[in-house]
Amino acid sequence: MNTPDDDWLRLDQQICFSLHAASRAFNGVYRVILKDLGLTYPQYLVMLVLWEHDELPVKKLGEHLRLDSGTLSPLLKRLEAAGLVVRERSARDERSVVVRLTSEGVALRARALQVPRRIATSTGFDADGIRALRASLDELTTALDAAALAQPPAAPPADERS
Amino acid sequence: MNTPDDDWLRLDQQICFSLHAASRAFNGVYRVILKDLGLTYPQYLVMLVLWEHDELPVKKLGEHLRLDSGTLSPLLKRLEAAGLVVRERSARDERSVVVRLTSEGVALRARALQVPRRIATSTGFDADGIRALRASLDELTTALDAAALAQPPAAPPADERS
C-alpha cells in the first residue's frame, strides 16, 4: 500500500484536523466549566502553576507554560485587574517582574478543585486512557519541537563571515 | 490509590498542558513549513478542503472545519486578497456566499504536495502511530463535544412558560 502524494494530502488533512478539532473541543469544555470561576482556559493554566508555586517571575511562568511575554503580559494584567494576582518588579533584579497570588487568588483554588473531575468525566476516558493519550501527546510535542528547530531552511547557521 | 482533590489539580494540569502544548507545537511546525506557501495553518486547512471540493458555500466550509463565519469571513478575505479564492453570492440563495478556487489557488496545490510528508517526518511517528493518535483524538473530540452540549448548567431547558 504505497501512498502517492495525492493521497497524502487527504491523510494529512485527517491528522491536522483531528488535533485542531480536539484542541478546540477541549477548549470549549473548559470554557463552559471555567465560566463559573471567571477564568479563560489559558488563565486557568496560569493559575494552576501559581497554585503550585505561589509566586514566580514572568520568565519562569513562561517556561512552565511555553508562553512568552507577548502572551503573558496582557493575560497577567487581566488577572491582576480581576484581583487574583499582583505584579511587582523584583528588588534584586529590576528587569524581572514577580507574579504573586493575592488571598483572593489563593481562595479561588478551593472552587477550582471540582474542575478536573468534571473535565475528566467530559473526556469519557478513564485514568489509563488519559495517561496513554498524554504520553502520546508529550512524545509528539517533543518530536515536533525538535523538528521545528531543525526545519528552518531559511535560517542558515549565520556565521561564516559577516 | 484514591485521588484526593488536591492531587487532581496536578494530574489535570498534565493533561491540559499536554494537549495545549502539542497543539501549539504542531502549529509551530506548520508555520515554518507553510511559510514557503504564504499560508497560515488555518488557511492551509481551508485550502485542503477546497482542493477536494473546488467550490463551497461558506457554511459548508465551516461545517467541514468546525469554524463559524466570525472566523472564516476575515480569513477568506485574506485568501481572496492573496488571489487564491474568489467569493461571490450564490444566485439561487442570495444569503449564501460561494468560495471558489482561482487558477492560482488550484496551482498552489502542486506546491503543497510536499507538506504532508514533511509534517509526518516531523512528528517522528510512523503511519500506524499517527493513525492510533488520530483515533484517540477523534474519540476525545466526540466525547468532549457531547459533554459541552450536556454541561451548560446556566442554560436550562428554557421552555416551560415564557
Add this chain to the structure above:
DNA sequence: CACAATTAAGTTGTGTGCAATTGAATGGTG
C-alpha cells in the same frame, strides 16, 4: 399574500499566540 421564525454572512469586541521591536537593567570584557 403577510408576517414571524429561521438561516447565512458579516461585524464587533475580547482574549489568546507569536514574531519583531523597544526599553530598561544586568553582566561580562577590556
Add this chain to the structure above:
DNA sequence: CACCATTCAATTGCACACAACTTAATTGTG
C-alpha cells in the same frame, strides 16, 4: 570604569477563535 552583549518585560502588529449582535434573504404558517 566604560562599553557591548545579553536578558527580561512590555508593546506592536497580525491572525485566529468565538460569543453576541446585525443585516439581508428565505421559509413556513395562517
